[in-house]
Amino acid sequence: MNKASDSVLSFPSIEFKNDDWIKSSLLYWDKIYRIVPQGYKPRDSVLVQKACQHGLIETVALESADKSKTADEFIKFYDNLEFIPAGLETTGTERLHPGKIDDRLYPLLEKIAQKLFNDNMLLIPKPVVRGYMFYLSKVVAERRNLNRGTDDRDSWAIDPYFAEDANFGEFIYDRDAKWFYSSLFIYDLFPADISNVPIEDIIHFIEERKELKVEFRNKIFDFVNELAKYESEGFTKEKIEGFVEEIETSKKDLKKAIEFQNVRSNVSNLFTVGLPIGLSVYNTIKNPSDPFSIFTLLGSISVGAIASYLKYAPVREERENYHISYLIDMDRELVGKKAYPNYPYLFDQFIND
Structure with a gap:
């Protein structure tokens, strides 16, 4: 990023959890973007609807280049992992919209998907969804010179693992590191x-x-x-x-x-x-x-x-x-x-x- 952006991309979810985060973010940035798959209608609060009407919240239309680059980085990430962190071994599932996925990932995801919902959401192990969405937000933000922001402390704290391509060992407290x-x-x-x-x-x-x-x-x-x-x-x-x-x-x-x-x-x-x-x-x-x-x-x-x-x-x-x-x-x-x-x-x- 070569200049200060006036806008922020919200991650990792489509819906906003906290209206006060919207207000606070708009005191710093001029506009908030989010990734919404084609055909999906977010469940927005009245405040979010008003902000959308005034052009303060906008949707990123995913391009094939977004999904292709995300797939490249996501596959490379998993192929090069030296060890599997505990957070990627947790149980549970989350929904992922097929509109966010590059075609090359369908064979992989279909093998591990448990169910295809009526609303077209794939039910996939939570760690996989988490990692994929971090990479998607990173790629979308980089290609549009957007900052990335959230109110989710846990997501923010583990985001560097994906953003920095897993450049961390099992011991993270090396005080002599460079x-x-x-x-x-x-x-x-x-x-x-x-x-x-x-x-x-x-x-x-x-x-x-x-x-x-x-x-x-x-x-x-x-x-x-x-x-x-x-x-x-x-x-x-x-x-x-x-x-x-x-x-x-x-x-x-x-x-x-x-x-x-x-x-x-x-x-x-x-x-x-x-x-x-x-x-x-x-x-x-x-x-x-x-x-x-x-x-x-x-x-x-x-x-x-x-x-x-x-x-x-x-x-x-x-x-x-x-x-x-x-x-x-x-x-x-x-x-x-x-x-x-x-x-x-x-x-x-x-x-x-």
């Missing part, structure tokens, strides 16, 4: 009690204050790019603090503009960005260095590792084209507390159960 898939936490941005804010107010905000969102997104994008590219000690602590100060200033302006009636601006949801960060950066910002501890860079911005990469070369080669994903965590237990979900634990559970 690169780590990491979390960049931003507190104090999206108001948590946004339920009572009409979607019309969100729409008005988007129309009137778009420039503030653009500025803030660009600051985040530039900083994430810098963090993900550095592999030497040249990335000084002062340079990091300079980026963070600019982000905090831009965030303050954006937050001031988000002044909806009866909304407490000091009680916020947690906004998290996933990205690769090198050990040299952690050595720069932490002394002594422990990538897996949460470190506050400045103000409301913190960082911490989720898992150590198994191989260094693929990360170095792909650092110009790494895969960023975003999580707006709607967990009410986190609201008003500077508490962080244990993403390394969730990832480790997926690998080792």
